[in-house]
Amino acid sequence: MRYPILFVVLSFxxxxxxxxxxxxxxxxxYVVVIGVDKxxxxxxxxxxxxxxxxxxxxASVPNTPDEPAAEIVTVQGSDILSATYTANSIxxxxxxxxxxxxxxxxxELARSEDFMRVIQSTSRSPQIRGDIQLVVTKEKAVDFLNNNEPLVETRPHKYYQFMLTRAIETGIIPKATLHRFFQITEGDADLFLGIYATTEMDNNEQHNEGIEDKYIAGEIPQQGGSPTQFMGSAVFKEGQMIDTIDGEETRLVHMLDKTLRMEEYIATIPDPILPEFFVSYDYSQKKEPVINIDYYPNKPTEINVHVKFQAEIIAVPSLIPYTQNLEYRKKLEEEIVKRLEDKTEAFIKKTQTEYKSDPFYWSLYIRKHFKDIKEYEKADWHKNIYPNAKINVTYELDTLEFGKMIDDSDLNEVRD
Amino acid sequence: MRIFSRQQNNNSTVSEKKIIGSLSSNIREMKQLFSYDINKDFSLRTLTTRFNKREACIFYYGSIVDGERINLHIIKPLLENEGDEVSNIVSIENIEKIKEYEKVVQNINSGKAILFIDGDTDAYAMDVANFQHRTIPTSENESVVKGPQDAFTESLDNNISLIRKQIHNNQLINEGVQIGIRSHDEVNLLYLKDLVNQELLDNIRKRIKELEVDNVRNIELLEQYIEERPYSLIPTILYSEKPDKAASYIEDGYIVLLMESSSACLIVPVTFWSFFHSPEDRYLRFFYGNFTRTIRFICLILSLLVSAAFVAITNYHSEMLPPDLLLAITGSRERVPFPLIMEILLMEIAFELIREAGLRIPNPLGPTIGIVGALILGQAAVEANIISPIIVIIVALSGLSSFALADLSINYMVRLMRFIFIMCAGFWGMLSLTAAFFLFFMYAASIKSFGVPFFSPLSPHYISTKDTVFRQFIKKEKFRPGYIRPKDLQKKR
Structure with missing residues (x-):
């Protein structure tokens, strides 16, 4: 007799x-992109x-009229979630x-002091994922979203998925999740890099110097295609944007930061023998960089970073026989390493003097030298440790390959 | 109650009557016992024996005996041959002297001819039974590609012969246990005497003997009489129509139950694995067999959970779906009038409907079901916006997977549990689905079949062949299953 009663109670x-x-x-x-403006x-x-x-x-809905792939709605509000309810009027x-x-x-918003206030609410709601990428645009976000009309991947989630994945793979933009943003910002050390993008072409300035990656978004001369460019990063210090860096510098960050991952990229250097030509090589890094930090309370901290990388020569337009001539080859190797080291040195110098912090997340490796958090905070990475540190980054060319062809065509023989 | 017991008393007084020396009064008694005047196939034949020149009478049911044999081996010798005793005259292989009418009735019912001789207080029961049955068929419900194809048929002798053919062992016992009060049916227990666990054997004998029912016609009904938890969804007795399967269980120390009119056997005790395995898994080579097992295991999980998980995820956890899939499902659902759980239930019921109809439909109409079913379930329902196409995929997947679980009992269990899981998933999504699954799993683990835990030897652990989800290389299977406690545990050295 007990069981029927139990059953009724349970069913209630x-x-x-x-x-x-x-x-x-x-x-x-389903919202794919959120834009925030001042x-x-x-x-x-x-x-x-x-x-x-x-x-x-x-495919299962055959006779859809010509509806657009996405709907863009702009409303005003005080935070991301409550504005969704306002948007429900539309x-x-x-x-x-x-x-x-x-x-x-x-x-504009990223550079303002209020940026932290508005972005803070995203960490509170379980609806918003930690792996949302943070993109900073040169123009207003609403303009960016309205102008961004991909020609081929018309469905927006696909466009952002492919666009960001590939650009991050090549290292020209960083992986900038909200999770990382809060981690770095609240860690009170290091710089956070956001993705930099725009739909506004910058036609005024001439960027002759830029080869393949020395651009930031908007500067790349472009004909055809969608007007949206993703290139370079927005540098955030303490939750506020302070500067932008170009694609090349973003790649340097990828090489030196163990927490960021880049597949490979193709770079060019002036030919060491015939400087009017360029040599293209494929840079890849199979092993993480070795980072050694020696912390001294009373004198500058020493940071030693050693990067082992592989290079594959893609094109030698000068037709210099680097494969056969050992001397030339050595020269080429040295040139590649030297160029990387020079660029890195210049970039680090900029971060030390201008930003007074690093975008490489190196503070991770100094934390073990402190007994507790208080002591670590007292040592002050931003103001004290990093700007005064002695930093030495060395590159080592592990293997140099020459593709599937050893020898190039002999120009003299072709044109006899 | 009173009427019932009185009737029984009457019956017993008749049965306790002894055979007397007068043939005419014996004949009268027999005619009355078997209602000779209205019972058309009850036959008698009177004759005068040559060896002692006396009147004699033979009684039998014409429909269940071999008339040729009666003629050739009983009547002809009695009329022509000389001798001193009946057993030396008739040339029938099985002859028994009986004194009570109770035995007479039993013997005639089981297809024997009874000979009364005037002045003799004994009657002679002679086995001339010829019950009609099919010839040995190929197994249709448990078909295998590799392995013996024969199946049990509705004849006890044939079935026992099929098993004895595979186990040449004088320890293989075929023990008969009487069952039924009105009609005396017999359950035959087959086991290896030097292996079987005595306690288990006594338990089964006791359960069969304790049954107070008028009759148990076949093994399918017996299964329901002797099982421990009739209200449980989980089966505790294995039903099989394959003699090779029965033989392999007997060799491991299990007990097989057979009855005259069933084309299958019961195997006790069982574990979950007995339902999960197919004999073909062992006939196939190590990797092939385990590959089949993998597929079947995936089918089990899919069949139980895929519809429920789909309901849970789409109704409660849309963030778990990748955007492409999410948008595809959403897009196809825009014009569907029902909630998603209704869609799933509708289709699951439609699938069960087709299955049931397909089973019951007479063979010549079979193809109709295929056409109508495929049209209703597939295209038409989707085009009419009754259901979304993805539901067809999900239900087809879970329906198809359920066919991979060949055993009928486990098949029904899975199909019923599927509906329970869908309902649970509809209440609180993954939370309640997980809870329901765990409760079900815990309940299944608590089930015992004749004292054997349902998931042994996996949990609790026993020495065994380790034949659970995957089986071992056959030379490594050195032990019999420890959970049924056979007298000899080791089968290979």
Whole structure:
């Protein structure tokens, strides 16, 4: 007799609380990108949501009229989540941030003191993932989102997924998750690098010096394609943007930071024998750099970094026989290493004097020298340790390969 | 109650009657016992024996005996041959003297001919039974590609012969246990005497003897009479139609139950693995067999959980889906009027419907089911926006997977549990699905079949062949399963 009663009580339990939190898929709108902008009023921001249209690109819905792949809505509000409810006056379904991939913020907002205040709310809500990438745009975020119309990957989540993955692989932009942002900012050391992007072409300045990666977004001469460029990084110190660095410098960061991963990239250097030509090589780094930090309380800290890398020569337009001639080859090797070391040295100098902190997350390796957090904070990475440190970065060319062809065509023989 | 017991008393007084020396009164008694005047296939034949020149009468059921044999081996010798005793005259291989009418009734019912001779207080029961049955068929419900193809048929002698063919061992005992109060059926226990656990054997004998039912017609009904938890979804007795499967279990010390009119056997005790395994797993080579096992295990999990997990994830955890899949599902659901859980339940029920209809439909109409089913379930329902296409995939996947679990009992268990899991997933998503799965798993682990834990030898651990999800290389299988406590544990040295 007990069991029927138990059963009834249990079924009430299910009926009364059942289905709490349940929502059907088609009753939600999935935001792919969030844009955040400043307004004239302090504490009020402009939020732009790019919402993907599930009916576009789905084979099972054959007769969709010409709906766009995404809907862009801009509303004002005080934080990301509460603004979604305001946006519901325009959008018909519940706005969900579960699938958001990117937060775009304007450079104007990123450089302001209030940036931390608005971005802070993202860490509180479980809806917003820690692996959302932070993109800083030169123009207003709302303009960026409206202008960004990819020609081929029209579905926005695919575009951002492919675009960011590939650009991060090549090292021209950093992996800039919100999680990393909060980790570095609250660690009170190091610089956080955000992705830098724009849809505004910078036609005024001439960037003749730039070869393949010495650009920041907007400077790359471009014809055709979508107007959006992702290049370089926005440098954040203590939760506030202070500067931008170009693609080449971002790659240097990738080489020296163990926590960032870059697959490989192709770089060019002036030919050491015939300087009017360039030699292209494929840079890859199979092993993490060796970072040694010797901390001295009373004298400058010594930071020694050793990078082992591999290079594969892709093109030698000067047709100098580097493969056969040992002397030439040695010269080429030295040139590659020297150029990397020079650039690194210049960049480190800039970070020490200008930024007074490092973008390499090196503070990780000094923490073991301190007994507790207080002591570490007292030593002060930003003001004391890093700007005064003696930094020595050395590169070692592990293997040099010459592709599948050993010898180039002999120009004299071709043109006899 | 009173009427019931009185009837029984009447019956027993008749049965306790002894055979007397007068043939005419014996004939009268027999005619009354078997309602000769209305019972059409009850036959008698009177004759005068040559050896002692007396009147004699033979009784039998014409429908269940071999008339040729009666004629050739009983009537002809009695009419022609000289001798001193009946057993030396008739040339039938099995002859028994009986004194009570109770035995007479039993013997005639089991297909024997009874000979009464005037002035003799004994009757002679002679085995001339010829029950009709199919010839030995190929196994259809547990088909294998590699391995013996024969299956049990509805004849006890044939079935025992099929098992004895595989186990040439004088220790293989075929023990009969009487069952049923009105009709005296017999359950045959087959086991190896020098292996079987005596306690287990006594337990099964006791359970069969304790049954107070009028009759148990076949093994399928017996299964339900002797199982421990009739209300449980989890089966505790293995049902098989393959003699090679039965033989392999007997060799490990299990007990096999057979009855006259069933084309299958029962195997006790069982574990989860007995249901999960197919004899073919062992006939195939090591890697091939384990590959099949892997597939079957995946099928088990898919069949149990894929629909439920889909409901849980889409209704409660949409953030778990990759964006492409999420948008595809969302896009296809935009025009569907039902909640997702309704869609799944509709399709699961439709699938069960097709399965049941396909099973019951007469063979000539079979193809109709395929066409109608495929049309309703597949295209039409999707085009009419009743369900979304992805649901068809999910349900087809779980339905198809359930066919890989060949054993009927475990198949039903999985199909029923699937519905329970879908409901649970509908309440609190993954949280309640996980809870339901764990409760189910804990319950299954607590089940015992004739004292053997359901998941042994995995948990609790026993010495065994270690034949659970995967099997070992066959030369390494040195021990019999320890959980049934056979008298000899080691089978290879």
């Amino acid at each position: 339990l299910f009926l009364l609380v059942g289905c709490y939190d349940r929502i059907e898929l088609e009753k939600q709108s 307004t004239d009023e302090r504490g009020v921001y402009e939020f732009t949501y790019k919402i993907s249209n599930p009916e576009v690109g789905s 959008v018909s379904k519940r706005i969900t941030l579960d699938q958001t991939k990117v937060i775009v913020t304007s450079e």
